[in-house]
């Protein structure tokens with residue numbers, strides 16, 4: 001059987017958990033490129049994948065409420081990882097204590113902002129919740145494209161945040177003027193900032209989608225979903241377009257044009273997947289987007305991202321499972337969960353069996 005080739009990139013070698021959800025204490029060594037985490041429903045597979053995500057990104061892909069990560073009846077949770085990446089080894093520790101702010105250390109040094117980990121240890125995750133990228137409203141897709149651009153265009157990574165802040169200031173100013181607490185002149189600096197940052201954000205989204213699109217089509221095709229496309233429809237934001245809408249914006253107290261209202265449409269087979277895709281097609285599209293991004297990142301100096309695929313195999317037919325594994329071979333370390341160790345159509349480099357509160361390598 002063909003062996004899984006591990007591309008250079010982020011590779012987790014060891015994970016230690018303390019009072020993290022279903023795990024009171026766990027020490028686990030990970031080996032190889034394709035790691036299968038298997039066990040019955042409720043055994044702790046998602047908890048384990050989530051812990052790896054917390055260890056590399058400092059947040060859960062499932063919840064923003066960090067206290068939920070703490071084992072019932074305990075005061076705190078800890079995740080420690082030992083990993084390899086381009087540029088050397090990484091030892092990470094993330095500590096969550098009820099009522100305190102989360103702490104992270106990288107190679108012993110405390111990080112001032114826990115989100116610093118995100119750029120240090122690139123990780124992409126699939127969970128069934130991610131179907132919302134296709135099924136959800138436009139805001140979810142905008143947020144998805146913005147997250148992607150922070151990874152694909154690191155020099156422009158701050159744009160979604162800085163635009164959001166400028167927009168918030170302009171909206172606050174509009175409301176003050178509406179209430180008679182401020183004059184229209186006060187709006188000028190915010191108009192300028194919103195127009196400049198907004199058009200830069202639109203350009204960054206266009207570029208990010210341009211980078212992603214050919215891969216998305218290619219991976220989609222390989223996974224049996226032809227003609228995958230991403231379309232971005234944006235009305236270019238300019239100072240003039242803001243000024244034209246000033247009367248309406250003042251009346252409503254909110255900015256009525258800009259990237260915060262643009263639409264991103266995901267299509268396959270010439271149809272919009274949100275309205276017309278089957279559950280399996282929507283799942284395949286989310287997966288194709290994730291793999292497309294992973295392929296692009298793998299070719300860069302930072303190396304392959306770690307891939308976490310929770311519950312990806314259910315609802316994929318045998319042909320698509322096979323195609324997925326084929327595509328993963330060109331990428332970095334992948335941790336995939338399934339209820340059975342026979343769910344993968346290829347031999348995993350390592351199988352980890354999870355049962356209530358414990359996990360052990362086969």
Ligand SMILES: Nc1ncnc2c1ncn2[C@@H]1O[C@H](COP(=O)(O)OP(=O)(O)OP(=O)(O)O)[C@@H](O)[C@H]1O
Pocket residue numbers: 020021022039040041042043044045046047048068069070071072311339
């Ligand atoms: N804070 C917590 N403290 C202790 N146990 C928890 C906590 N949060 C969740 N659990 C338990 O962890 C167990 C494992 O959940 P998990 O989602 O990891 O299962 P799973 O193996 O992914 O199952 P499935 O196959 O159904 O997806 C569940 O029984 C859940 O009740």
Ligand SMILES: [Mg+2]
Pocket residue numbers: 045046047310311
């Ligand atoms: Mg699960």
